[in-house]
Amino acid sequence: MSRTKRYEQLRDLLAERIHQGVYRCGDRLPSVRQWCQQQGVSMTTAQASFAALEAEGLIEARPRSGYFVTAPVNNTPLPQRSQPEQRPVHVSRWAQVKALVVGSSPQQIRHALANGLPDLRARTLLPLQRLLTQSQRQASLTHFAYDSLAGDAELRHQITHLMSHSGCMRHQDDVVVTTGCQEALAIALRLLTQPGDVVAVDSPAFYGAMQMLEARGLKALEIPTDAEHGISLGALELALEQWPVKAIMVTPTCNNPLGYSMDDQRKKALVELARRHDVAIIEDDVYGDLAYAAPRPRSLAAFDEDGRVLLCSSVSKTLLPGLRLGWLAPGRYRDRALHEKYVSTGSSATLAQSAVAEFMARGHYARHLTAMRRQYRLHRDQMRAWVHQYFPEGTRVSVPSGGFMLWLELPERFDSIALNQCLVEHQLGVAPGPLFSASGKYQHCLRLNFASTLDDITHAAVRTIGDCAREQLARRPESKAIRIRHDGDKSSSTSGLI
Amino acid sequence: MSRTKRYEQLRDLLAERIHQGVYRCGDRLPSVRQWCQQQGVSMTTAQASFAALEAEGLIEARPRSGYFVTAPVNNTPLPQRSQPEQRPVHVSRWAQVKALVVGSSPQQIRHALANGLPDLRARTLLPLQRLLTQSQRQASLTHFAYDSLAGDAELRHQITHLMSHSGCMRHQDDVVVTTGCQEALAIALRLLTQPGDVVAVDSPAFYGAMQMLEARGLKALEIPTDAEHGISLGALELALEQWPVKAIMVTPTCNNPLGYSMDDQRKKALVELARRHDVAIIEDDVYGDLAYAAPRPRSLAAFDEDGRVLLCSSVSKTLLPGLRLGWLAPGRYRDRALHEKYVSTGSSATLAQSAVAEFMARGHYARHLTAMRRQYRLHRDQMRAWVHQYFPEGTRVSVPSGGFMLWLELPERFDSIALNQCLVEHQLGVAPGPLFSASGKYQHCLRLNFASTLDDITHAAVRTIGDCAREQLARRPESKAIRIRHDGDKSSSTSGLI
Numbered sequence: 001m002s003r004t005k006r007y008e009q010l011r012d013l014l015a016e017r018i019h020q021g022v023y024r025c026g027d028r029l030p031s032v033r034q035w036c037q038q039q040g041v042s043m044t045t046a047q048a049s050f051a052a053l054e055a056e057g058l059i060e061a062r063p064r065s066g067y068f069v070t071a072p073v074n075n076t077p078l079p080q081r082s083q084p085e086q087r088p089v090h091v092s093r094w095a096q097v098k099a100l101v102v103g104s105s106p107q108q109i110r111h112a113l114a115n116g117l118p119d120l121r122a123r124t125l126l127p128l129q130r131l132l133t134q135s136q137r138q139a140s141l142t143h144f145a146y147d148s149l150a151g152d153a154e155l156r157h158q159i160t161h162l163m164s165h166s167g168c169m170r171h172q173d174d175v176v177v178t179t180g181c182q183e184a185l186a187i188a189l190r191l192l193t194q195p196g197d198v199v200a201v202d203s204p205a206f207y208g209a210m211q212m213l214e215a216r217g218l219k220a221l222e223i224p225t226d227a228e229h230g231i232s233l234g235a236l237e238l239a240l241e242q243w244p245v246k247a248i249m250v251t252p253t254c255n256n257p258l259g260y261s262m263d264d265q266r267k268k269a270l271v272e273l274a275r276r277h278d279v280a281i282i283e284d285d286v287y288g289d290l291a292y293a294a295p296r297p298r299s300l301a302a303f304d305e306d307g308r309v310l311l312c313s314s315v316s317k318t319l320l321p322g323l324r325l326g327w328l329a330p331g332r333y334r335d336r337a338l339h340e341k342y343v344s345t346g347s348s349a350t351l352a353q354s355a356v357a358e359f360m361a362r363g364h365y366a367r368h369l370t371a372m373r374r375q376y377r378l379h380r381d382q383m384r385a386w387v388h389q390y391f392p393e394g395t396r397v398s399v400p401s402g403g404f405m406l407w408l409e410l411p412e413r414f415d416s417i418a419l420n421q422c423l424v425e426h427q428l429g430v431a432p433g434p435l436f437s438a439s440g441k442y443q444h445c446l447r448l449n450f451a452s453t454l455d456d457i458t459h460a461a462v463r464t465i466g467d468c469a470r471e472q473l474a475r476r477p478e479s480k481a482i483r484i485r486h487d488g489d490k491s492s493s494t495s496g497l498i
Numbered sequence: 499m500s501r502t503k504r505y506e507q508l509r510d511l512l513a514e515r516i517h518q519g520v521y522r523c524g525d526r527l528p529s530v531r532q533w534c535q536q537q538g539v540s541m542t543t544a545q546a547s548f549a550a551l552e553a554e555g556l557i558e559a560r561p562r563s564g565y566f567v568t569a570p571v572n573n574t575p576l577p578q579r580s581q582p583e584q585r586p587v588h589v590s591r592w593a594q595v596k597a598l599v600v601g602s603s604p605q606q607i608r609h610a611l612a613n614g615l616p617d618l619r620a621r622t623l624l625p626l627q628r629l630l631t632q633s634q635r636q637a638s639l640t641h642f643a644y645d646s647l648a649g650d651a652e653l654r655h656q657i658t659h660l661m662s663h664s665g666c667m668r669h670q671d672d673v674v675v676t677t678g679c680q681e682a683l684a685i686a687l688r689l690l691t692q693p694g695d696v697v698a699v700d701s702p703a704f705y706g707a708m709q710m711l712e713a714r715g716l717k718a719l720e721i722p723t724d725a726e727h728g729i730s731l732g733a734l735e736l737a738l739e740q741w742p743v744k745a746i747m748v749t750p751t752c753n754n755p756l757g758y759s760m761d762d763q764r765k766k767a768l769v770e771l772a773r774r775h776d777v778a779i780i781e782d783d784v785y786g787d788l789a790y791a792a793p794r795p796r797s798l799a800a801f802d803e804d805g806r807v808l809l810c811s812s813v814s815k816t817l818l819p820g821l822r823l824g825w826l827a828p829g830r831y832r833d834r835a836l837h838e839k840y841v842s843t844g845s846s847a848t849l850a851q852s853a854v855a856e857f858m859a860r861g862h863y864a865r866h867l868t869a870m871r872r873q874y875r876l877h878r879d880q881m882r883a884w885v886h887q888y889f890p891e892g893t894r895v896s897v898p899s900g901g902f903m904l905w906l907e908l909p910e911r912f913d914s915i916a917l918n919q920c921l922v923e924h925q926l927g928v929a930p931g932p933l934f935s936a937s938g939k940y941q942h943c944l945r946l947n948f949a950s951t952l953d954d955i956t957h958a959a960v961r962t963i964g965d966c967a968r969e970q971l972a973r974r975p976e977s978k979a980i981r982i983r984h985d986g987d988k989s990s991s992t993s994g995l996i
Contacts, residue, residue, distance in 0.1 A: 094837055097840075098647075098836065098837070098840075115644070116644070117643055117644065120639045120640045120642060120643060121639060121640065125639050126639075128639075129637075129639055132634050132849075133631065133634045133635045136630050136631045136634045137631045139627075141618045141619060141623050141624075141626075141627055141818065142618045142619065143820065144618060144818030144819065144820030144821060145615055145618060145818075145819060145820055146613070146614070146615065146814075146819045146820065147820060149596075178843075179677050179822070179843040179844075179847075180843055180844050182840075182841070182842070182843050182844040183842065183843045183844075186841055186842055186843070190713070194693060194715070195692060195693060208840070208841070208844070211837065211840060211841050212841040214837075214841075215688070215837060215838055215841040216841075217692070316644075320639065320642030320643075321642065321643060321644045321844075321845075322641065322642030322643055322644065322645060322845075322847060322848035322849070323642060323847060324677070324843065324844070324845070324846065324847040338596065339592055339596070339709065339712075339713060340713060342595070342596075342680075342706070342709060343680070343684055343706070343709050343710040343712075343713040343714075344680070344681065344684055344842065344843075345676075345677040345678055345680050345681045345684070345822065345842075345843060346677075346678050346680040346681075346706070346819075346822070347819075347820075347822070348822065349677075349820060349821060349822040349847055349850065350820035351630075351820070352847065
């Protein structure tokens, strides 16, 4: 990552200025000659930086006129701070989550915008494919014995190295390899809670984590969360004073679905708050390594001094989810974490562990992360531009600091589940907002995945979704009123429903 | 399996007669000429059947005298019917289980006799290695997306085919692929119980299942179990009348550790008993396909008419545990099973599923099972012979009907955990009896694995373990008395301790 070339630095600088709105869509950029004088580089270097941006579709060359910004940059407002129910509630919504995760086929475009898949076609993943084949060919059958319970030692070593980039220093014996981040989260929850307990969560939150609460019979206490700054520490403190909270479960870096990363100061304050109330924190860091900023933001675990932060992550968002390879750094709960791992799935599959360890050790992982961060940042801007262009007026959009998820907040009368019904005939779909809430909030919100190539098909898909959303909003008051009349309740006024 | 050649049939017939004690160690077998006249086969065929048995070490040729039986066959008595605590108790013993499963290295002979590994060096596994490499090489990276939650459809189809051999007819949509049998059992338990509930189990029982009860805060109600007939249906019925049992968890076929297979009549009665008391049954069938008899015994699920039997299995005992590939046939609990699977580990790893499906579809799995059943049966007899030869007088030994585990019951004053301490210096170890009980019973019992080649090293190891056991028994009354004296309790008589 340190070997960034000069032209790449200039390319990034230009891109950032475009994203900051210094140059807007349609603006002419400085000429190549001006640019190389300003930056003190050769014409070749300056030209290369423009060519790179052109290849990415951010700018275009017009003959005899120079370079112009093509990606429209917008100032669409951020989603508002969430206002969930401020009391512990049981989670439901399995039917809708199931529709999203059961039998989903990644080939369908329908799924591509709704699901949680990273870009699996990235060139920087190819060495992993080779290493997997190589490991498989070289592995004797005895390699497929039960692995040691904590996982492959070399992989755990590489994971501690990776964690150190987030400021979290742990020994490889303090890492337990798991079957994806999902198992890490599930183990952490089982370590800390009994059925009926209350868990404080940021809101909206990853639906997989919500469903875990449901399955364990836990109550979710959803804390107001801001699309820029993350979970409200004030509201959390009040909640900790008021309710017997057994654990705090948050995604403070490259949050799914909101995209924010809490800053260091607020992360430190969150850990301190948990310490004062003697509560453990489950930190979902699964998108943390995809932060666009380098070095990546620190994890909560980096501020943890007494082992109360249980860090959960995986390679499902950075490499290949089908490897089912994650990890848990369980802090002070290590021994019980091993027990929970044992009774959950026994040891982990052996082959993928050694191939991924090798992929990391050879530096492929760092190179891959650099490429993906860059790709996803560009995709973020393109996707935000499309949303701005095609979605109804009043739509608010997140500005993710990493990862590949966009959160949209439409006018309050909008219904994202009805949108999905309308999108079936187009073979399209989105992740509807209520999945991300224990109490069925966020009906007017939805999440879009922008990991894969933003080609004409995706462009058309986003336009179609935007059109359907507009149509729904245009129709909505009338159709709702009709439905109510069918139900025989004539007293409800239309406006009361919105 | 149907293409067994004539000489193989004769080989098996001879082997069975030896095991039945018709020919005992040192006896001369019929001459080749007599044998071919008796059986109406050619000299070549008769000669081939002797040669095969000689290659297996069961008989030996003595020049100018004929063939003689070498494997000593013994009539060591079976372990007695267990008499566990007949009240629900919490499970403990994690420390000892951890010693067995954490950081265990399959290379160590210490581990080989104590662990749960099948023979990973079997030639009939080689096609699987090729298929794994081939799948890996041919798989594009998009193959590593999240799999559908229930697992690979082709694999589920093959699994239903396999289950049909045990008389259990289920559709592939009624199968959920899991991360090993461990996850299948864990999901089944979570479906049926809440912390504090009572689960009836056969006793002794697999320590992994015991630890699951512990982790979920369940109480085990251990039911007396017979080394020949399995769980006592009378005792179970009394227990169901007396306690609020939420699930029955049993391993009725090729039981681990006792080795018995319940007969059809008793299996049917067990399912009927569960129906009358409206209790679900978790059936661990992980060794069932390794039954020495062909066709394999029926599963409990085969007698299940209302979906109350949740069948759990995997390829960890038949193929490679490091693949972490198992399944759950959850009966009437399918939808909730998918939910539990989702919140446990999400979908399963993709690659191993397609390779194993192909291994099954091409008939390799059936061929492999045939070879392993035969190998394990021969190993069973050799291991029983060694135990008879080297272990203390009064040792009782199971006669497994399948799988690769032997259960030994020594005189009551014997301590298997102390034995393991004594074996450390020899770099040896066994699975001590108390791991298999919730209430710490079976201190005088132990389990030996006989999956791998029974070579000189293993022979010497069994002899050493036998010697250590003898020494302990010879020393035991005296050393216990001394310890008591150190504790200051001089009133206890030595004999009272035994």
